[in-house]
């Protein structure tokens with residue numbers, strides 16, 4: 001790995017396409033679906049417990065009372081059930097108290113939003129922090145599973161083939177690149193944060209067709225024109241100032257080859273879910289400080305405007321709440 005003139009590069013030494021036409025295989029979908037269903041259930045239970053925080057303490061007290069009652073009445077079977085319930089509810093109570101404690105974010109209040117490199121290096125001070133702040137997931141397995149929805153959207157809306165040279169803008173720790181690189185010819189991950197790229201290089205080091213590039217944060221001036229078939233940006237645009245969103249769409253047009261496809265997803269403030277996230281705050285613990293990485297949501301019209309003005313002749317948007325997805329093609 002090199003850090004010459006702000007670039008981190010893997011030589012293209014190995015090329016091992018996994019799927020013939022770049023779409024995900026159905027067995028992969030079903031594994032991803034199972035894990036997603038599990039994650040959805042976990043999220044649902046957590047939401048209900050957050051909404052009714054008295055349930056577990058009440059269940060623990062009730063179990064204790066029932067146990068005492070059973071002992072008083074010399075009912076050993078009931079006492080055993082009571083003790084088991086007491087242990088289970090007390091454990092869940094303690095566990096949920098710890099799990100729902102708001103994360104301690106490193107301070108970025110001395111930084112402005114457009115000091116992207118410094119902000120995101122601060123958020124990526126260790127490999128765990130980098131993975132969590134890029135994906136909201138803690139374990140490697142969860143990080144990998146969380147790529148599923150973006151991969152499906154990419155596969156369905158732009159299609160990725162083994163002939164494609166693909167660029168991700170704001171790649172973080174390579175959450176998507178880890179899964180996408182085996183499906184395309186060359187996957188280039190670009191990011192403003194040197195720390196994120198360092199951890200991305202650790203995660204993706206074993207893949208031969210991966211290249212990582214450090215950006216200045218305001219466009220793609222580091223990249224040659226007409227050098228990619230697909231440019232995508234996921235889970236990133238909301239962190240940018242509007243002018244930098246425009247610079248990236250404008251530059252995506254420049255670096256795409258004729259026929260190239262652009263994919264951008266971001267949170268849609270016009271969707272019901274997006275609006276709820278906007279009103280409630282994506283992380284209530286941060287609301288009062290409004291730190292520089294706090295997401296700012298978009299509309300389909302905003303994304304279409306950038307793409308039209310950049311010169312894309314074909315522009316469409318798709319609603320996948322809470323996301324709006326821009327697809328643009330260069331002729």
Ligand SMILES: C[S@@+](CC[C@H](N)C(=O)[O-])C[C@H]1O[C@@H](n2cnc3c(N)ncnc32)[C@H](O)[C@@H]1O
Nearest residue numbers: 116120134170171172175191192193217234235
């Ligand atoms: C929430 S993370 C998402 C990472 C990745 N796209 C994913 O979904 O796993 C946002 C990423 O955007 C990067 N980023 C923030 N501002 C940027 C900018 N102006 N230019 C390029 N990357 C930027 C951050 O360093 C971070 O890695």
